[in-house]
Amino acid sequence: MTKQVQELDHVIIRFAGDSGDGMQLTGDRFTQETAVFGNDLSTLPNFPAEIRAPAGTLPGVSSFQLHFADHDILTPGDAPDVLVAMNPAALKANVTDLPRGKDLIVNTDEFTKRNLQKVGYDKNPIEDGSLSAYHVHAVPLTSLTVKALQDQNLSRKDAERAKNMFALGLLSWLYGRPAEGTLNFLEQKFGKRPEIYKANVTAFHAGWNFGETTEAFSVRYEVKPAALKPGTYRNITGNTALAYGLIAAAQLAKLPLFLGSYPITPASDVLHELSRHKKFGVRTFQAEDEISAVGSALGAAFGGALAVTTSSGPGIILKMETAGLAVSTELPLIIVDVQRAGPSTGMPTKTEQADLLLALYGRNGESPVPVVAAASPSDCFNAAIEAARIAVTYRTPVILLSDGYLANGSEPWLLPDVAALPDLSQDFAFATQETHVNGDGEFRPFKRDPQTLARPWAIPGTPGLEHRIGGIEKADGAGTISYDPDNHDLMVRARQAKVDGITVPDLEVDDPDGRAKLLVLGWGSTYGSIGAAIRRSRRAGYQVAQAHLRHLNPFPANLGDVLRSYEKVLVPEINLGQLALLLRGKYLVDVISYNRVRGLPFQAAELAGAIEEVLSHV
Amino acid sequence: MSEVSPHGRLASLTLVPHATGLAAKDFKSDQEVRWCPGCGDYAILAAFQAFLPTLEAPRENIVVVSGIGCSSRLPYYVNSYGMHSIHGRAPAIATGLAASRPDLSVWVITGDGDALSIGGNHLIHALRRNVNIKVLLFNNRIYGLTKGQYSPTSEQGKVTKSTPFGSLDYPFNPVSLALGAEASFVARSVDSDRKHLQSVLTAAADHQGAAFIEIFQNCPIFNDDAFAPIKEPSAPGLIRLSHGQPVRFGPDGSLGLTYGPYGALQAVAADSVPESQLVVHDVTRDDPTYAFALSRLDNRDFSHTPIGVFRSVPRPSYDSLMAAQLEKAREGGEGDLAKLLAGNDTWEVG
Numbered sequence: 001m002t003k004q005v006q007e008l009d010h011v012i013i014r015f016a017g018d019s020g021d022g023m024q025l026t027g028d029r030f031t032q033e034t035a036v037f038g039n040d041l042s043t044l045p046n047f048p049a050e051i052r053a054p055a056g057t058l059p060g061v062s063s064f065q066l067h068f069a070d071h072d073i074l075t076p077g078d079a080p081d082v083l084v085a086m087n088p089a090a091l092k093a094n095v096t097d098l099p100r101g102k103d104l105i106v107n108t109d110e111f112t113k114r115n116l117q118k119v120g121y122d123k124n125p126i127e128d129g130s131l132s133a134y135h136v137h138a139v140p141l142t143s144l145t146v147k148a149l150q151d152q153n154l155s156r157k158d159a160e161r162a163k164n165m166f167a168l169g170l171l172s173w174l175y176g177r178p179a180e181g182t183l184n185f186l187e188q189k190f191g192k193r194p195e196i197y198k199a200n201v202t203a204f205h206a207g208w209n210f211g212e213t214t215e216a217f218s219v220r221y222e223v224k225p226a227a228l229k230p231g232t233y234r235n236i237t238g239n240t241a242l243a244y245g246l247i248a249a250a251q252l253a254k255l256p257l258f259l260g261s262y263p264i265t266p267a268s269d270v271l272h273e274l275s276r277h278k279k280f281g282v283r284t285f286q287a288e289d290e291i292s293a294v295g296s297a298l299g300a301a302f303g304g305a306l307a308v309t310t311s312s313g314p315g316i317i318l319k320m321e322t323a324g325l326a327v328s329t330e331l332p333l334i335i336v337d338v339q340r341a342g343p344s345t346g347m348p349t350k351t352e353q354a355d356l357l358l359a360l361y362g363r364n365g366e367s368p369v370p371v372v373a374a375a376s377p378s379d380c381f382n383a384a385i386e387a388a389r390i391a392v393t394y395r396t397p398v399i400l401l402s403d404g405y406l407a408n409g410s411e412p413w414l415l416p417d418v419a420a421l422p423d424l425s426q427d428f429a430f431a432t433q434e435t436h437v438n439g440d441g442e443f444r445p446f447k448r449d450p451q452t453l454a455r456p457w458a459i460p461g462t463p464g465l466e467h468r469i470g471g472i473e474k475a476d477g478a479g480t481i482s483y484d485p486d487n488h489d490l491m492v493r494a495r496q497a498k499v500d501g502i503t504v505p506d507l508e509v510d511d512p513d514g515r516a517k518l519l520v521l522g523w524g525s526t527y528g529s530i531g532a533a534i535r536r537s538r539r540a541g542y543q544v545a546q547a548h549l550r551h552l553n554p555f556p557a558n559l560g561d562v563l564r565s566y567e568k569v570l571v572p573e574i575n576l577g578q579l580a581l582l583l584r585g586k587y588l589v590d591v592i593s594y595n596r597v598r599g600l601p602f603q604a605a606e607l608a609g610a611i612e613e614v615l616s617h618v
Numbered sequence: 619m620s621e622v623s624p625h626g627r628l629a630s631l632t633l634v635p636h637a638t639g640l641a642a643k644d645f646k647s648d649q650e651v652r653w654c655p656g657c658g659d660y661a662i663l664a665a666f667q668a669f670l671p672t673l674e675a676p677r678e679n680i681v682v683v684s685g686i687g688c689s690s691r692l693p694y695y696v697n698s699y700g701m702h703s704i705h706g707r708a709p710a711i712a713t714g715l716a717a718s719r720p721d722l723s724v725w726v727i728t729g730d731g732d733a734l735s736i737g738g739n740h741l742i743h744a745l746r747r748n749v750n751i752k753v754l755l756f757n758n759r760i761y762g763l764t765k766g767q768y769s770p771t772s773e774q775g776k777v778t779k780s781t782p783f784g785s786l787d788y789p790f791n792p793v794s795l796a797l798g799a800e801a802s803f804v805a806r807s808v809d810s811d812r813k814h815l816q817s818v819l820t821a822a823a824d825h826q827g828a829a830f831i832e833i834f835q836n837c838p839i840f841n842d843d844a845f846a847p848i849k850e851p852s853a854p855g856l857i858r859l860s861h862g863q864p865v866r867f868g869p870d871g872s873l874g875l876t877y878g879p880y881g882a883l884q885a886v887a888a889d890s891v892p893e894s895q896l897v898v899h900d901v902t903r904d905d906p907t908y909a910f911a912l913s914r915l916d917n918r919d920f921s922h923t924p925i926g927v928f929r930s931v932p933r934p935s936y937d938s939l940m941a942a943q944l945e946k947a948r949e950g951g952e953g954d955l956a957k958l959l960a961g962n963d964t965w966e967v968g
């Protein structure tokens with residue numbers, strides 16, 4: 001049967017099922033097919049914190065949203081165009097996000113009386129007319145899969161398990177995705193277990209063929225490749241990009257990389273990734289706790305490594321004691337905070353930007369720490385290199401902020417030219433007897449470089465530079481213990497001046513015709529949603545400018561001028577206004593704070609609404 | 619005991635450069651030593667400074683890391699590299715340093731509050747990992763720097779500023795704790811016995827991996843004479859352990875040890891049992907049961923207090939295992955950054 005083909009400029013698909021249904025894998029594979037096909041894309045995995053919540057219940061629902069388009073896009077999309085619901089729980093948890101008139105593919109086999117009861121459906125929603133606002137495709141995915149596998153000598157359970165590949169085959173057919181990558185992937189993953197490999201491949205093909213033959217789907221869709229910048233691309237998540245950025249930074253600085261870490265969601269994947277790359281001389285140390293993780297990193301920094309610790313909010317607060325020692329001893333240290341919803345344990349798998357003030361101020365005493373934030377999954381790579389540059393150049397701990405959305409979200413990444421990456425080894429040198437011992441044979445471990453105000457990085461093993469450092473206040477220059485009041489005042493100011501004086505690029509403002517009265521200023525992972533909202537508003541005829549902060553401490557030198565050159569400044573944050581507080585305090589500009597703290601990225605539509613609301617008052 | 623390496627180096631120093639001609643004075647820093655008069659820390663510092671030249675390692679390859687407390691001031695007085703870090707965290711910091719720099723000899727200076735209270739977690743994990751660090755725990759059974767509160771080794775019922783009606787906590791036995799934490803080297807010495815202390819330090823340096831040494835240290839200000847019963851060389855309860863020798867102590871060595879019920883050790887008149895039943899000290903027993911039984915001999919009253927090396931068993935150190943993994947991974951050449959970034963699934967645009 002020939003099917004009608006309808007062309008679309010973008011599609012948002014959400015796969016939803018039980019955590020045991022393999023939805024993350026299905027989403028990943030569809031993403032990879034889409035990337036290879038050449039669409040621009042952005043993804044948002046959403047999974048429960050529990051490893052195996054009871055099957056078929058609402059807390060056990062796991063989903064994966066993918067936005068792909070024939071043009072460049074910035075977010076995983078607000079609301080799906082297609083929802084794939086593998087069971088009643090997945091339907092119930094997600095259907096409210098599906099706009100009326102959109103496609104809903106449900107696995108009817110799972111809509112049993114018992115499963116319906118588990119999530120509080122009295123009647124089967126597929127049959128009672130309550131889904132009539134949607135374009136429902138009722139497909140018995142499980143039984144079709146089992147039927148397709150009936151000749152293979154599999155237990156019913158193993159056969160049922162392949163249903164996610166049936167769904168992937170069906171969706172791949174529906175959107176004309178190339179299947180080759182998935183088939184290769186299955187061979188790699190299950191090559192050693194031929195019966196499972198065969199079952200998955202058969203299920204995938206059965207799903208594809210089902211689409212072609214069934215009358216349940218009368219239309220196929222086509223989303224043409226996007227005109228992206230020429231070059232070689234790969235798809236990458238924020239955590240992988242961050243790990244690669246650290247490996248790259250170590251190579252660029254010509255330093256060995258040391259990671260001290262303790263497992264925590266959603267940062268653990270950075271530890272996992274780095275532990276695989278011993279070929280690059282990466283030492284990873286899984287410590288007994290968060291404190292030891294950062295402590296070991298500081299010890300390695302003292303020894304001359306590019307030292308890193310990775311965690312999320314609940315671990316970061318434990319690390320702040322050692323961050324303070326790193327401020328006091330003026331040693332380079334990268335502290336990565338992959339933020340998640342708090343306070344306390346909060347919602348481990350949900351995103352948030354509420355650790356900004358913790359990063360800036362969460363230590364005792366005057367304890368300035370530079371803070372850098374990543375804006376998108378692939379930008380985690382650049383942000384890591386920038387954090388390393390600041391740490392080694394200025395001999396200071398640096399906090400690098402990512403978050404759960406960036407960590408697990410993915411996007412196509414135009415591979416950088418390795419030869420064009422900055423040479424960080426130019427920014428510092430270890431102290432030696434020749435360079436740092438003065439005429440009378442004295443080494444002064446706290447004598448600052450006049451330009452950067454950094455103190456010498458004198459590592460053990462260097463003859464003639466033996467010295468002692470610690471958390472007690474040190475005499476300016478000599479570095480010996482000092483309780484002198486004026487010396488303390490001087491050292492407090494010197495440490496602050498060093499951080500204030502860090503060279504950071506000016507803030508760039510996107511204001512196409514220079515006539516906007518409203519500036520939307522963001523930081524971190526909201527870059528995509530703010531950008532998408534601004535496009536919408538501009539398409540609707542509004543003039544609005546956008547700027548995004550990479551550096552939260554110190555701020556770019558032109559920030560005050562930028563803020564004052566707009567009538568209104570809107571600051572959207574996934575917290576209750578932490579950047580807004582800083583801007584008001586530092587620049588006396590009455591910025592408008594826009595906040596949603598739901599554990600999810602902003603929706604472009606809600607931000608566009610906020611923009612238009614502010615503009616209606618100017 | 620572990621074998622001395624073929625180059626004649628102590629076992630923990632095989633990757634540390636060699637240097638001779640250093641003397642105790644080379645390890646004295648220009649900082650004025652500021653412990654209370656009569657503090658046991660002076661004797662330990664002097665013994666340590668006189669011991670360091672015997673390592674035959676360059677000054678710059680020796681690092682002393684401490685936490686917070688009276689004892690933790692020690693790095694300031696030793697002219698090498700040093701870090702006076704955070705309360706309890708020295709083992710963690712030293713772990714990162716030792717794991718990434720096998721060319722250094724790393725010494726941790728800590729106290730009973732620092733290592734056993736706020737830093738207990740770091741201590742036990744550093745010991746079980748067998749990181750190549752030497753931990754010197756100055757045990758004075760009191761908080762000195764904060765002016766006299768009871769510590770995790772203070773005897774129960776101790777009257778201090780924070781426990782005017784007597785402390786309620788039951789104390790740790792540091793040697794038992796270290797043995798329970800899978801330490802591969804555990805020893806005990808006394809501040810006032812320089813020769814003994816130095817022999818134990820040498821044994822620790824000759825051990826590849828983590829070495830734990832409890833040093834009884836007198837705090838004349840807040841807990842004077844805490845170890846008085848065993849301070850006299852002829853103290854009847856003092857048991858000097860010597861590998862390969864029958865354990866003998868008391869007047870004229872008249873007492874020895876035999877195994878009692880449940881594997882406990884008990885003191886007996888040596889001539890009351892056949893020679894063959896007397897315990898011969900063996901630090902190399904892989905099963906820590908014997909060393910643990912030794913550590914339980916005295917628990918509270920110093921009636922039988924062993925000093926010396928309790929346990930010294932060879933086990934690969936954490937840092938050497940880590941280095942071996944790196945080396946293996948690099949056998950086929952160094953990593954290629956461009957290849958890493960590209961991964962397996964790329965596509966071309968344009």
Ligand code: SF4
Nearest residue numbers: 653654657688762837
């Ligand atoms: S308080 Fe006690 S331990 Fe501390 S320096 Fe004084 S005597 Fe020594």
